[in-house]
Amino acid sequence: MATKNVLIVLSSHDLLGSTGRPTGWYLPEFAHPYYVLAPHVKLTIASPKGGHAPLDPGSVEAFKADPESVEFVQTKSALWENTEKLSTFLGRAKEFDAIFYPGGHGPMYDLATDPDSIALIREFWEAGKIVSTVCHGAAALTHATLSDGSYLVADTPVTGFANAEEDAIDFSQYMPFMLETELNKISGGKYEKAAEDWASHVVVAKEDRLLTGQNPGSARDLAVVILEKLNA
Incomplete structure:
Protein backbone atom coordinates (compact mmCIF):
# COMPACT_ATOMS: atom_id res chain seq x y z
CA MET A 1 0.00 0.00 0.00
CA ALA A 2 1.32 3.44 -0.93
CA THR A 3 2.31 5.68 1.97
CA LYS A 4 -0.37 8.17 2.94
CA ASN A 5 0.56 11.83 3.22
CA VAL A 6 -0.87 14.21 5.82
CA LEU A 7 -0.32 17.98 5.90
CA ILE A 8 -0.32 19.32 9.48
CA VAL A 9 -0.95 23.05 9.84
CA LEU A 10 0.28 24.87 12.95
CA SER A 11 -0.45 28.44 14.00
CA SER A 12 2.18 31.16 13.57
CA HIS A 13 0.51 33.42 16.16
CA ASP A 14 2.30 33.81 19.48
CA LEU A 15 0.41 36.34 21.65
CA LEU A 16 -2.92 36.03 23.47
CA GLY A 17 -4.86 39.08 22.35
CA SER A 18 -3.48 42.28 23.86
CA THR A 19 -2.32 40.59 27.06
CA GLY A 20 1.29 40.09 26.05
CA ARG A 21 0.90 36.52 27.25
CA PRO A 22 2.51 33.92 24.96
CA THR A 23 0.33 31.46 23.09
CA GLY A 24 0.60 29.32 19.95
CA TYR A 34 2.03 12.52 16.01
CA TYR A 35 2.67 9.29 17.88
CA VAL A 36 -0.49 7.74 16.42
CA LEU A 37 0.17 8.81 12.84
CA ALA A 38 3.94 9.01 12.36
CA PRO A 39 4.60 5.25 12.32
CA HIS A 40 2.14 4.82 9.46
CA VAL A 41 2.00 7.99 7.34
CA LYS A 42 4.28 10.73 6.05
CA LEU A 43 3.75 14.01 7.89
CA THR A 44 4.53 17.44 6.45
CA ILE A 45 4.38 20.42 8.81
CA ALA A 46 3.34 23.89 7.66
CA SER A 47 2.39 27.24 9.16
CA PRO A 48 1.26 30.58 7.70
CA LYS A 49 4.67 32.24 8.15
CA GLY A 50 6.85 29.15 7.81
CA GLY A 51 9.89 28.55 10.00
CA HIS A 52 9.29 28.63 13.75
CA ALA A 53 5.70 27.85 14.81
CA PRO A 54 5.24 28.92 18.45
CA LEU A 55 4.50 26.24 21.02
CA ASP A 56 2.27 27.55 23.83
CA PRO A 57 4.49 27.34 26.93
CA GLY A 58 1.39 26.97 29.09
CA SER A 59 0.70 23.65 27.39
CA VAL A 60 4.21 22.44 28.15
CA GLU A 61 3.64 23.18 31.82
CA ALA A 62 0.13 21.69 31.84
CA PHE A 63 1.35 18.42 30.32
CA LYS A 64 4.69 18.07 32.10
CA ALA A 65 3.46 14.79 33.61
CA ASP A 66 2.40 13.37 30.24
CA PRO A 67 5.24 11.15 28.96
CA GLU A 68 4.44 11.54 25.26
CA SER A 69 4.24 15.31 25.49
CA VAL A 70 7.51 15.50 27.42
CA GLU A 71 9.28 13.24 24.91
CA PHE A 72 7.85 15.23 22.02
CA VAL A 73 9.21 18.51 23.37
CA GLN A 74 12.59 16.97 24.10
CA THR A 75 13.10 15.13 20.80
CA LYS A 76 10.89 16.56 18.04
CA SER A 77 11.47 20.33 18.06
CA ALA A 78 12.68 20.29 14.46
CA LEU A 79 9.09 19.63 13.45
CA TRP A 80 7.91 23.05 14.59
CA GLU A 81 11.11 25.02 14.28
CA ASN A 82 11.36 24.40 10.53
CA THR A 83 7.82 24.44 9.18
CA GLU A 84 7.14 25.02 5.53
CA LYS A 85 5.24 28.13 4.46
CA LEU A 86 1.57 27.35 4.04
CA SER A 87 1.20 29.24 0.75
CA THR A 88 3.63 26.86 -0.96
CA PHE A 89 1.02 24.10 -0.74
CA LEU A 90 -1.66 25.89 -2.74
CA GLY A 91 -2.61 23.81 -5.74
CA ARG A 92 -0.98 20.68 -4.30
CA ALA A 93 -3.89 18.92 -2.58
CA LYS A 94 -3.45 15.96 -4.91
CA GLU A 95 -0.11 15.21 -3.20
CA PHE A 96 -1.84 14.58 0.14
CA ASP A 97 -4.56 12.42 1.64
CA ALA A 98 -5.54 14.61 4.59
CA ILE A 99 -5.02 18.00 6.21
CA PHE A 100 -4.98 18.32 10.00
CA TYR A 101 -5.14 21.40 12.23
CA PRO A 102 -4.02 21.06 15.87
CA GLY A 103 -5.40 23.65 18.25
CA GLY A 104 -4.06 26.06 20.81
CA HIS A 105 -5.32 29.61 21.00
CA GLY A 106 -3.04 30.72 18.16
CA PRO A 107 -5.41 29.54 15.38
CA MET A 108 -8.14 31.84 16.71
CA TYR A 109 -6.01 34.79 15.64
CA ASP A 110 -4.42 33.67 12.37
CA LEU A 111 -5.80 30.47 10.85
CA ALA A 112 -9.41 31.53 11.31
CA THR A 113 -9.05 34.16 8.59
CA ASP A 114 -5.83 33.19 6.79
CA PRO A 115 -6.62 33.26 3.05
CA ASP A 116 -4.11 30.53 2.18
CA SER A 117 -5.56 28.22 4.82
CA ILE A 118 -9.10 28.90 3.64
CA ALA A 119 -8.09 28.17 0.05
CA LEU A 120 -6.27 24.99 1.07
CA ILE A 121 -9.22 23.62 2.98
CA ARG A 122 -11.39 24.22 -0.08
CA GLU A 123 -8.85 22.51 -2.35
CA THR A 142 -15.04 29.24 10.59
CA HIS A 143 -14.41 31.00 7.26
CA ALA A 144 -13.82 27.91 5.13
CA THR A 145 -16.16 28.06 2.14
CA LEU A 146 -16.51 25.88 -0.91
CA SER A 147 -16.54 26.95 -4.55
CA ASP A 148 -20.30 27.45 -4.42
CA GLY A 149 -19.90 29.91 -1.55
CA SER A 150 -21.37 27.65 1.14
CA TYR A 151 -19.56 26.92 4.39
CA LEU A 152 -17.81 23.55 4.49
CA VAL A 153 -19.57 22.85 7.81
CA ALA A 154 -23.01 24.09 6.71
CA ASP A 155 -25.72 21.73 8.01
CA THR A 156 -22.99 19.38 9.21
CA PRO A 157 -22.15 18.06 12.70
CA VAL A 158 -18.91 19.61 13.97
CA THR A 159 -17.07 20.15 17.24
CA GLY A 160 -14.32 22.29 18.73
CA PHE A 161 -13.42 23.84 22.07
CA ALA A 162 -16.61 24.46 24.06
CA ASN A 163 -17.63 27.82 25.49
CA PRO A 176 -11.70 37.36 19.06
CA PHE A 177 -14.83 35.17 18.93
CA MET A 178 -16.24 32.18 20.80
CA LEU A 179 -15.50 29.05 18.81
CA GLU A 180 -18.53 27.01 19.88
CA THR A 181 -20.85 29.92 19.13
CA GLU A 182 -19.39 30.46 15.66
CA LEU A 183 -19.31 26.78 14.73
CA ASN A 184 -22.90 26.39 15.88
CA LYS A 185 -23.96 29.37 13.77
CA ILE A 186 -22.31 28.37 10.51
CA SER A 187 -23.26 24.69 10.89
CA GLY A 188 -26.92 25.56 11.33
CA GLY A 189 -27.03 24.48 14.97
CA LYS A 190 -25.13 21.22 14.42
CA TYR A 191 -22.30 21.88 16.91
CA GLU A 192 -21.75 18.89 19.22
CA LYS A 193 -19.90 18.44 22.50
CA ALA A 194 -19.31 15.79 25.12
CA ALA A 195 -21.73 15.41 28.00
CA GLU A 196 -19.00 16.62 30.36
CA ASP A 197 -16.42 19.36 29.85
CA TRP A 198 -12.94 18.10 28.93
CA ALA A 199 -14.19 14.62 27.97
CA ALA A 223 -5.87 10.71 15.27
CA VAL A 224 -7.00 7.09 15.57
CA VAL A 225 -10.06 7.96 13.48
CA ILE A 226 -7.94 9.83 10.92
CA LEU A 227 -5.74 6.76 10.54
CA GLU A 228 -8.77 4.50 10.19
CA LYS A 229 -10.23 6.70 7.44
CA LEU A 230 -6.88 6.93 5.65
CA ASN A 231 -6.74 3.13 5.53
CA ALA A 232 -10.41 2.61 4.67
Whole structure:
Protein backbone atom coordinates (compact mmCIF):
# COMPACT_ATOMS: atom_id res chain seq x y z
CA MET A 1 0.00 0.00 0.00
CA ALA A 2 1.32 3.44 -0.93
CA THR A 3 2.31 5.68 1.97
CA LYS A 4 -0.37 8.17 2.94
CA ASN A 5 0.56 11.83 3.22
CA VAL A 6 -0.87 14.21 5.82
CA LEU A 7 -0.32 17.98 5.90
CA ILE A 8 -0.32 19.32 9.48
CA VAL A 9 -0.95 23.05 9.84
CA LEU A 10 0.28 24.87 12.95
CA SER A 11 -0.45 28.44 14.00
CA SER A 12 2.18 31.16 13.57
CA HIS A 13 0.51 33.42 16.16
CA ASP A 14 2.30 33.81 19.48
CA LEU A 15 0.41 36.34 21.65
CA LEU A 16 -2.92 36.03 23.47
CA GLY A 17 -4.86 39.08 22.35
CA SER A 18 -3.48 42.28 23.86
CA THR A 19 -2.32 40.59 27.06
CA GLY A 20 1.29 40.09 26.05
CA ARG A 21 0.90 36.52 27.25
CA PRO A 22 2.51 33.92 24.96
CA THR A 23 0.33 31.46 23.09
CA GLY A 24 0.60 29.32 19.95
CA TRP A 25 -0.26 25.70 19.21
CA TYR A 26 -1.12 23.32 22.06
CA LEU A 27 1.37 20.58 22.85
CA PRO A 28 -0.75 17.38 23.24
CA GLU A 29 -2.87 18.28 20.21
CA PHE A 30 0.19 17.78 18.02
CA ALA A 31 2.17 15.33 20.20
CA HIS A 32 -0.56 12.74 20.72
CA PRO A 33 -1.63 12.61 17.05
CA TYR A 34 2.03 12.52 16.01
CA TYR A 35 2.67 9.29 17.88
CA VAL A 36 -0.49 7.74 16.42
CA LEU A 37 0.17 8.81 12.84
CA ALA A 38 3.94 9.01 12.36
CA PRO A 39 4.60 5.25 12.32
CA HIS A 40 2.14 4.82 9.46
CA VAL A 41 2.00 7.99 7.34
CA LYS A 42 4.28 10.73 6.05
CA LEU A 43 3.75 14.01 7.89
CA THR A 44 4.53 17.44 6.45
CA ILE A 45 4.38 20.42 8.81
CA ALA A 46 3.34 23.89 7.66
CA SER A 47 2.39 27.24 9.16
CA PRO A 48 1.26 30.58 7.70
CA LYS A 49 4.67 32.24 8.15
CA GLY A 50 6.85 29.15 7.81
CA GLY A 51 9.89 28.55 10.00
CA HIS A 52 9.29 28.63 13.75
CA ALA A 53 5.70 27.85 14.81
CA PRO A 54 5.24 28.92 18.45
CA LEU A 55 4.50 26.24 21.02
CA ASP A 56 2.27 27.55 23.83
CA PRO A 57 4.49 27.34 26.93
CA GLY A 58 1.39 26.97 29.09
CA SER A 59 0.70 23.65 27.39
CA VAL A 60 4.21 22.44 28.15
CA GLU A 61 3.64 23.18 31.82
CA ALA A 62 0.13 21.69 31.84
CA PHE A 63 1.35 18.42 30.32
CA LYS A 64 4.69 18.07 32.10
CA ALA A 65 3.46 14.79 33.61
CA ASP A 66 2.40 13.37 30.24
CA PRO A 67 5.24 11.15 28.96
CA GLU A 68 4.44 11.54 25.26
CA SER A 69 4.24 15.31 25.49
CA VAL A 70 7.51 15.50 27.42
CA GLU A 71 9.28 13.24 24.91
CA PHE A 72 7.85 15.23 22.02
CA VAL A 73 9.21 18.51 23.37
CA GLN A 74 12.59 16.97 24.10
CA THR A 75 13.10 15.13 20.80
CA LYS A 76 10.89 16.56 18.04
CA SER A 77 11.47 20.33 18.06
CA ALA A 78 12.68 20.29 14.46
CA LEU A 79 9.09 19.63 13.45
CA TRP A 80 7.91 23.05 14.59
CA GLU A 81 11.11 25.02 14.28
CA ASN A 82 11.36 24.40 10.53
CA THR A 83 7.82 24.44 9.18
CA GLU A 84 7.14 25.02 5.53
CA LYS A 85 5.24 28.13 4.46
CA LEU A 86 1.57 27.35 4.04
CA SER A 87 1.20 29.24 0.75
CA THR A 88 3.63 26.86 -0.96
CA PHE A 89 1.02 24.10 -0.74
CA LEU A 90 -1.66 25.89 -2.74
CA GLY A 91 -2.61 23.81 -5.74
CA ARG A 92 -0.98 20.68 -4.30
CA ALA A 93 -3.89 18.92 -2.58
CA LYS A 94 -3.45 15.96 -4.91
CA GLU A 95 -0.11 15.21 -3.20
CA PHE A 96 -1.84 14.58 0.14
CA ASP A 97 -4.56 12.42 1.64
CA ALA A 98 -5.54 14.61 4.59
CA ILE A 99 -5.02 18.00 6.21
CA PHE A 100 -4.98 18.32 10.00
CA TYR A 101 -5.14 21.40 12.23
CA PRO A 102 -4.02 21.06 15.87
CA GLY A 103 -5.40 23.65 18.25
CA GLY A 104 -4.06 26.06 20.81
CA HIS A 105 -5.32 29.61 21.00
CA GLY A 106 -3.04 30.72 18.16
CA PRO A 107 -5.41 29.54 15.38
CA MET A 108 -8.14 31.84 16.71
CA TYR A 109 -6.01 34.79 15.64
CA ASP A 110 -4.42 33.67 12.37
CA LEU A 111 -5.80 30.47 10.85
CA ALA A 112 -9.41 31.53 11.31
CA THR A 113 -9.05 34.16 8.59
CA ASP A 114 -5.83 33.19 6.79
CA PRO A 115 -6.62 33.26 3.05
CA ASP A 116 -4.11 30.53 2.18
CA SER A 117 -5.56 28.22 4.82
CA ILE A 118 -9.10 28.90 3.64
CA ALA A 119 -8.09 28.17 0.05
CA LEU A 120 -6.27 24.99 1.07
CA ILE A 121 -9.22 23.62 2.98
CA ARG A 122 -11.39 24.22 -0.08
CA GLU A 123 -8.85 22.51 -2.35
CA PHE A 124 -8.45 19.53 -0.05
CA TRP A 125 -12.18 19.05 0.38
CA GLU A 126 -13.05 19.41 -3.28
CA ALA A 127 -10.23 17.00 -4.17
CA GLY A 128 -11.88 14.34 -1.99
CA LYS A 129 -9.37 14.53 0.86
CA ILE A 130 -9.86 14.35 4.63
CA VAL A 131 -10.17 17.65 6.51
CA SER A 132 -9.58 17.35 10.26
CA THR A 133 -9.22 19.67 13.25
CA VAL A 134 -8.96 19.40 17.01
CA CYS A 135 -9.93 21.92 19.67
CA HIS A 136 -9.20 25.53 18.56
CA GLY A 137 -7.87 24.12 15.29
CA ALA A 138 -11.53 24.25 14.24
CA ALA A 139 -11.09 28.02 14.02
CA ALA A 140 -9.72 27.23 10.56
CA LEU A 141 -13.21 26.06 9.58
CA THR A 142 -15.04 29.24 10.59
CA HIS A 143 -14.41 31.00 7.26
CA ALA A 144 -13.82 27.91 5.13
CA THR A 145 -16.16 28.06 2.14
CA LEU A 146 -16.51 25.88 -0.91
CA SER A 147 -16.54 26.95 -4.55
CA ASP A 148 -20.30 27.45 -4.42
CA GLY A 149 -19.90 29.91 -1.55
CA SER A 150 -21.37 27.65 1.14
CA TYR A 151 -19.56 26.92 4.39
CA LEU A 152 -17.81 23.55 4.49
CA VAL A 153 -19.57 22.85 7.81
CA ALA A 154 -23.01 24.09 6.71
CA ASP A 155 -25.72 21.73 8.01
CA THR A 156 -22.99 19.38 9.21
CA PRO A 157 -22.15 18.06 12.70
CA VAL A 158 -18.91 19.61 13.97
CA THR A 159 -17.07 20.15 17.24
CA GLY A 160 -14.32 22.29 18.73
CA PHE A 161 -13.42 23.84 22.07
CA ALA A 162 -16.61 24.46 24.06
CA ASN A 163 -17.63 27.82 25.49
CA ALA A 164 -17.83 26.30 28.98
CA GLU A 165 -14.26 25.03 28.62
CA GLU A 166 -13.09 28.48 27.50
CA ASP A 167 -14.88 30.02 30.48
CA ALA A 168 -13.32 27.48 32.83
CA ILE A 169 -9.80 28.62 31.95
CA ASP A 170 -10.90 32.28 32.00
CA PHE A 171 -9.78 32.97 28.44
CA SER A 172 -13.13 33.90 26.91
CA GLN A 173 -12.45 37.58 27.46
CA TYR A 174 -9.36 37.39 25.23
CA MET A 175 -10.92 35.54 22.32
CA PRO A 176 -11.70 37.36 19.06
CA PHE A 177 -14.83 35.17 18.93
CA MET A 178 -16.24 32.18 20.80
CA LEU A 179 -15.50 29.05 18.81
CA GLU A 180 -18.53 27.01 19.88
CA THR A 181 -20.85 29.92 19.13
CA GLU A 182 -19.39 30.46 15.66
CA LEU A 183 -19.31 26.78 14.73
CA ASN A 184 -22.90 26.39 15.88
CA LYS A 185 -23.96 29.37 13.77
CA ILE A 186 -22.31 28.37 10.51
CA SER A 187 -23.26 24.69 10.89
CA GLY A 188 -26.92 25.56 11.33
CA GLY A 189 -27.03 24.48 14.97
CA LYS A 190 -25.13 21.22 14.42
CA TYR A 191 -22.30 21.88 16.91
CA GLU A 192 -21.75 18.89 19.22
CA LYS A 193 -19.90 18.44 22.50
CA ALA A 194 -19.31 15.79 25.12
CA ALA A 195 -21.73 15.41 28.00
CA GLU A 196 -19.00 16.62 30.36
CA ASP A 197 -16.42 19.36 29.85
CA TRP A 198 -12.94 18.10 28.93
CA ALA A 199 -14.19 14.62 27.97
CA SER A 200 -13.09 13.28 24.60
CA HIS A 201 -15.55 13.84 21.77
CA VAL A 202 -14.87 13.14 18.09
CA VAL A 203 -17.31 13.90 15.29
CA VAL A 204 -17.17 12.04 11.96
CA ALA A 205 -19.30 13.84 9.37
CA LYS A 206 -19.85 14.69 5.73
CA GLU A 207 -18.83 11.63 3.69
CA ASP A 208 -16.72 10.46 6.67
CA ARG A 209 -14.12 13.03 5.56
CA LEU A 210 -14.79 15.91 7.98
CA LEU A 211 -13.25 14.82 11.27
CA THR A 212 -13.25 17.08 14.33
CA GLY A 213 -12.28 16.71 17.98
CA GLN A 214 -13.53 18.89 20.82
CA ASN A 215 -10.58 19.51 23.14
CA PRO A 216 -7.06 18.38 24.10
CA GLY A 217 -8.40 15.12 25.48
CA SER A 218 -9.84 14.32 22.04
CA ALA A 219 -6.58 14.59 20.11
CA ARG A 220 -5.44 10.99 20.36
CA ASP A 221 -8.90 9.59 19.64
CA LEU A 222 -9.22 11.88 16.63
CA ALA A 223 -5.87 10.71 15.27
CA VAL A 224 -7.00 7.09 15.57
CA VAL A 225 -10.06 7.96 13.48
CA ILE A 226 -7.94 9.83 10.92
CA LEU A 227 -5.74 6.76 10.54
CA GLU A 228 -8.77 4.50 10.19
CA LYS A 229 -10.23 6.70 7.44
CA LEU A 230 -6.88 6.93 5.65
CA ASN A 231 -6.74 3.13 5.53
CA ALA A 232 -10.41 2.61 4.67
